[in-house]
Amino acid sequence: xxxxxxxxxxxxxxxxxxxxxxxxxxxxxxxxxxxxxxxxxxxxxxxxxxxxxxxxxxxxxxxxxxxxxxxxxxxxxxxxxxxxxxxxxxxxxxxxxxxxxxxxxxxxxxxxxxxxxxxxxxxxxxxxxxxxxxxxxxxxxxxxxxxxxxxxxxxxxxxxxxxxxxxxxxxxxxxxxxxxxxxxxxxxxxxxxxxxxxxxxxxxxxxxxxxxxxxxxxxxxxxxxxxxxxxxxxxxxxxxxxxxxxxxxxxxxxxxxxxxxxxxxxxxxxxxxxxxxxxxxxxxxxxxxxxxxxxxxxx
Numbered sequence: 001x002x003x004x005x006x007x008x009x010x011x012x013x014x015x016x017x018x019x020x021x022x023x024x025x026x027x028x029x030x031x032x033x034x035x036x037x038x039x040x041x042x043x044x045x046x047x048x049x050x051x052x053x054x055x056x057x058x059x060x061x062x063x064x065x066x067x068x069x070x071x072x073x074x075x076x077x078x079x080x081x082x083x084x085x086x087x088x089x090x091x092x093x094x095x096x097x098x099x100x101x102x103x104x105x106x107x108x109x110x111x112x113x114x115x116x117x118x119x120x121x122x123x124x125x126x127x128x129x130x131x132x133x134x135x136x137x138x139x140x141x142x143x144x145x146x147x148x149x150x151x152x153x154x155x156x157x158x159x160x161x162x163x164x165x166x167x168x169x170x171x172x173x174x175x176x177x178x179x180x181x182x183x184x185x186x187x188x189x190x191x192x193x194x195x196x197x198x199x200x201x202x203x204x205x206x207x208x209x210x211x212x213x214x215x216x217x218x219x220x221x222x223x224x225x226x227x228x229x230x231x232x233x234x235x236x237x238x239x240x241x242x243x244x245x246x247x248x249x250x251x252x253x254x255x256x257x258x259x260x261x262x263x264x265x266x267x268x269x270x271x272x273x274x275x276x277x278x279x280x281x282x283x284x285x286x287x288x289x290x291x292x293x294x295x296x297x298x299x
Contacts, residue, residue, distance in 0.1 A: 014181035019217055021177045022281060025170040027225035030277050032163035034229075037262040039156045041250025052118040052130050053143040060114070060138030068136050069116055077125040082117040089113065096245070113140060171284065178288030179295075182210055186293065207293040214285030222281030226274050233265070 056065055065083065073081055084092070089112040116133075120126050130144045233240075244263065252260035252269055259268035 014185065015217075018178050018181045018285075019221055021170075021174050022217055022221035022285060023225055025167075025174045025284065026222050026277050026281050027229060028170060029163075029167050029280065030225055030229050030273065032159070032166060033276075034262065034265075034273070036156065036159045036163055037252055038250065039159060040253060041262045042247070043153060043156055044254065045248065045250055051120055051126055051144075052133070054116040054118070054133050054139060055113040055141040055143075056115065056138050057140045058110070058113060060140075062114070064138050065114055065116070068133065068139075072116075072118065072129065072132070075129075077121055077129060078118055079121045080119040084115045084117060086110065086112050086114050089115065174284050175288045175291065178214065178285065179292040182214075182289045182292035183295075185210070207290065210289040210293050211286050214287075214289035215282045216285075218281030218283070218285035219278055221285075222278035223274075225281075226277050230270065 054068075062085070069081060069083060072078055086109040090107070090109040093107055093112060118129060120129055126144065130142050133139055134142050241264075247263065249256065249261045249266075250263040252262045252272075259266050260272060261269055265273075
């Protein structure tokens, strides 16, 4: 440890450059990791919702709604069909807004629409069902879930590709900076390293202090990135909670049974994020210094 601190004091600017590039790499990686995990959770949640939701005008009678329901049911293309009355809609609304009494006072069953929630047997039936319903009298709005799923899927894929590109770019920069700064430190200790090699020291013995330094930088930069990210999350948490009202717990890639929830982030997910980001920090720091020292010792 003392040897690492001495090395940092002897090359403060190079050490700071290594630390900062690792920090920014890990911070942005953590940000995109959480963002893509969140959108994947949203996508999984939306896929569990009815594929077609039909809202009826307030003046539409139940008899007319039941007639449309029975016609759709008789088509043989529907896997499941659920009727949500005005009273049912009010119960759902009250459950979603139970923590906001002001909103509860302003809404009655009369102003909420009755609806049908439809699951099709095959995806290709969705367009046909949606088009049929749009032509029926008393229909106010048809929400076609497939469109939403497709848009979310496109957005999630774009985010994944963008995240991968940013991560690989920053990873490349990190390796370049780490290898450059390590090469500079090796040059300062050239005589000492040559003496150790003349005395029969193995390559690993020579590399060990540099590897420890890379690992230490990885731990500290990963911990700092994690701390700043989640402090920022705590600061914006009230805004996010109000904006995402009605969205339930979103599991991390269907691992909710393990307690991994990306929204709101569970304790297990936060611990998992910390371990993951520190692990990557250590991996990058060690590999960068290993490549640099291996290049020198192999000459």
